[in-house]
Amino acid sequence: MAAVTSLKQRIRRGDVTIGVSAPLDSDRGRLEDILGKDTYHFLTLDSQHTAYNEEKLVAFCGLAGDLGMPVQFRIKNTRNAYLIGNVLDLGPAAIEVPLVEDESVVDEALAAFYYPQVGKRSWGGAARYG
Template sequence: MTDDATIHDPLLGVWATLGEPRLTRELGTSGPGWVGLDAQHGHFDDRALRDALAHRPTGSAPMLVRVAGKDATLIGRALDAGADGVVVPLVDTVADAEAAVAASHYPPLGARSWGPLHGSRPAHAPGTDAGAHPIPLCAVMIETAAGLEAVEAIAAVPGVDMIFVGPFDLSLALGVQVEELLASEDDDAPLRRITRACSAAGIRSGAYAGTPERAAVLARAGFHWIASTTDTALLPLGIGALRGLLRQGQRDQVEPSEGNTAS
């Protein structure tokens, strides 16, 4: 079940798109709560996923793969490569969600074929990151009008661990600007409806933000797992932080300390 501490302290993640395995492994040990590997709209092909997920060091953040489609082979392949969980796009119906769950689990819970890739394994035991945050093995995306209309039923499907929102696609589907979607705080607002459905079902809610500003909005809306930035956005953010440190160092050198001020 969800809890107030988690709601007010969301797990902030990095969304990786470049498909560069060495960079992705470094991201996993740099302090994020989790890392999302985008095989739908990013550069993660089958080989890049295998290389990024293999030989992760102890202590690496959980890594979820957004697969390219709601396809059992793609889901099984990502998990075989060592993903801690999958994010399945364009889930519109209960049947879609049930199929995603079946593809994520071995029998008797599902229909996944056993066959882990040689040398690959998830970095965490199913259901835990050795901390306070359960890892969603099967997250399904709500990003269409049909998915939103069925969100309560989808969230209640046994084996769905998290509803993950794609706000850009959802805003397109609903005919509104993404900032309008994010800003709406009405009781019947789409994002509020999704977090309520997750709370009622006792599962996690997640969303893609892409920027710290949007992440703050999603945190206020009650989302638990938030992709707060991307691997590419971290580069200018890091340069900006470096410039800030440099300016602060220059100010510290030219400004006399209180103890050295002439009387």
């Protein structure tokens, strides 16, 4: 059996990675239809311009995981970077922080994304990716 290359490994290698957007309320059949149109490496969800709730995010990430597809989640605002750890506990594999213009936002996002010793994220989240 060939080893599966993770999204993180693909990005680190500089591979071209292609994502596709899907509605948060997609069922398995809808996701299969969307993913069947081309070769994709991840699904992307945008909460900056659409409504979402945590329960639906957990369910969506679970469906995506069943299909072997990681989820990238765009948070609502740069001011929400401190919530990245909480969002990751809900199942996304990647986070997009919109409209970053200050290095302090990058620092805050990284601290919230990584566990100690690199960051400040607390351990937890039964639905977290990986």
